[in-house]
Amino acid sequence: MNTSSLTTNRTDDLILTLNAPYTSIEIVIAVTATLGNLLVCVAVIQDRKLRTVTNYFLVSLSLADVCVGAIAIPCAILTSIGLPHNNLKLCTLMLSILTMLTLSSTLSLVSIAVDRYIAILNPLRYKSIMTPRNTFICILCSWSLSAVGGLLPVMGWHKSPSTHRCLFTQVIDMTYMVFFFTFIIFVLPLTSMLLIYARIFSEVRRQIQVTAKLVTKDSSAGKKETGIKREIKTATSLFTIVFLFVVCWAPLHVMNALILFCLPCYIPPILLDTAIILSHANSALNPILCAYKLKSFRNKFIAVFCHRNNNIKPGAQAAHHSNIFT
Numbered sequence: 001m002n003t004s005s006l007t008t009n010r011t012d013d014l015i016l017t018l019n020a021p022y023t024s025i026e027i028v029i030a031v032t033a034t035l036g037n038l039l040v041c042v043a044v045i046q047d048r049k050l051r052t053v054t055n056y057f058l059v060s061l062s063l064a065d066v067c068v069g070a071i072a073i074p075c076a077i078l079t080s081i082g083l084p085h086n087n088l089k090l091c092t093l094m095l096s097i098l099t100m101l102t103l104s105s106t107l108s109l110v111s112i113a114v115d116r117y118i119a120i121l122n123p124l125r126y127k128s129i130m131t132p133r134n135t136f137i138c139i140l141c142s143w144s145l146s147a148v149g150g151l152l153p154v155m156g157w158h159k160s161p162s163t164h165r166c167l168f169t170q171v172i173d174m175t176y177m178v179f180f181f182t183f184i185i186f187v188l189p190l191t192s193m194l195l196i197y198a199r200i201f202s203e204v205r206r207q208i209q210v211t212a213k214l215v216t217k218d219s220s221a222g223k224k225e226t227g228i229k230r231e232i233k234t235a236t237s238l239f240t241i242v243f244l245f246v247v248c249w250a251p252l253h254v255m256n257a258l259i260l261f262c263l264p265c266y267i268p269p270i271l272l273d274t275a276i277i278l279s280h281a282n283s284a285l286n287p288i289l290c291a292y293k294l295k296s297f298r299n300k301f302i303a304v305f306c307h308r309n310n311n312i313k314p315g316a317q318a319a320h321h322s323n324i325f326t
Contacts, residue, residue: 019080022273026073029277029284033069036287037062043300050296053130054115054238058290060139061108061241064101064146065283072098073280082165091166092153099181100150102249105283106189107142109242113196116235120200149185152176174260182253190246197239204232237293244289248282251275 040062044050075094084090119126153172157180161170207228252275258265290297 019077019273022080022277023077025277026077026280029280030069030073033065033073033280033283035069036284037065037069039301039304040287040290040297041066042304043297046304047296047300050300053132053135054112054119054234056132056135056139057108057112057115060111060142061105061286064104064108065286068098068101068280068283072101076276076280079166079168082163082167084166086164087166088161088171089154091161091171092158093151094166095168095172096151096153099153099185100146102181102279103149103185104143104146105245106185107146108139109245110189110193111138111142112238113193113200113242116231116238117196117200120231120235121203149180152180169259174256177256178260182256186249186253190242193242197235197242200235201232204228204235208232240293241286241289244285245282248285249279252279 041059044055044059075097078084079091079094084094115130118129122129153176157173157176158171159173161167163170211228255267255272255275258267291301292298
């Protein structure tokens with residue numbers, strides 16, 4: 001065995017050793033993301049009262065997160081050690097899956113923001129606009145756009161690796177990661193969502209002020225004020241999911257930009273692995289956030305775990321329906 005071969009084997013062993021903690025954490029995240037998001041889907045399927053337009057978009061988000069845990073993370077683990085060897089097409093596909101699922105998650109979050117925008121700023125036309133049919137068409141379009149945008153590297157926007165190993169930085173073109181993945185998939189939708197939620201909170205605040213002046217004159221105004229407060233609680237809960245998405249993904253996008261624009265800059269591998277883990281962890285945190293912020297999901301999760309009937313007595317049905325997002 002010559003010196004270069006010995007050096008290569010030692011390098012391979014070192015990579016496997018250094019990725020052991022990374023792989024262990026990724027496996028935990030994968031299991032948590034898969035099971036947790038499956039629970040969200042089961043909750044909506046089992047409970048008719050959870051089958052609302054907003055929750056359909058949440059299910060779409062959960063399905064993307066299930067795929068992250070069941071498919072994307074295992075692919076990330078394999079490619080982190082250079083697998084598969086000598087198969088560029090399969091390698092590019094494995095590296096592109098997470099991008100596709102991230103785009104699907106982003107579009108689901110945008111759809112949720114638009115849904116809440118229509119519900120609060122145009123409540124009289126909400127049911128005629130956000131019908132189940134229109135909702136499913138919107139979800140289908142989101143997944144279709146995600147497939148096209150996420151699989152662009154498979155269609156040719158990738159580099160020709162200098163080795164037989166399937167390594168992210170040697171296969172995926174960083175111009176794609178920064179100009180498309182960061183700016184088009186992350187920055188533009190994020191800006192749109194921030195503007196939408198800012199408009200929502202501004203409108204809700206205005207409605208609360210108007211209603212507060214009428215509450216002493218009209219008893220029905222009190223009910224309207226309660227409904228408005230419930231809407232802002234819902235919007236706040238959903239905005240928290242967006243905020244968590246930004247916190248988890250921003251570090252990786254910043255590092256990708258540094259890799260492309262700052263060639264002398266050195267990013268320690270452990271820092272890059274941490275950013276990757278954080279981005280994947282977002283998929284595991286979403287169901288936890290649903291359980292914590294959305295009372296209807298929390299109650300259903302408890303019912304599923306305790307194997308008890310979640311049916312509600314007729315007298316309490318109306319109250320439960322009014323609190324479906326609280």
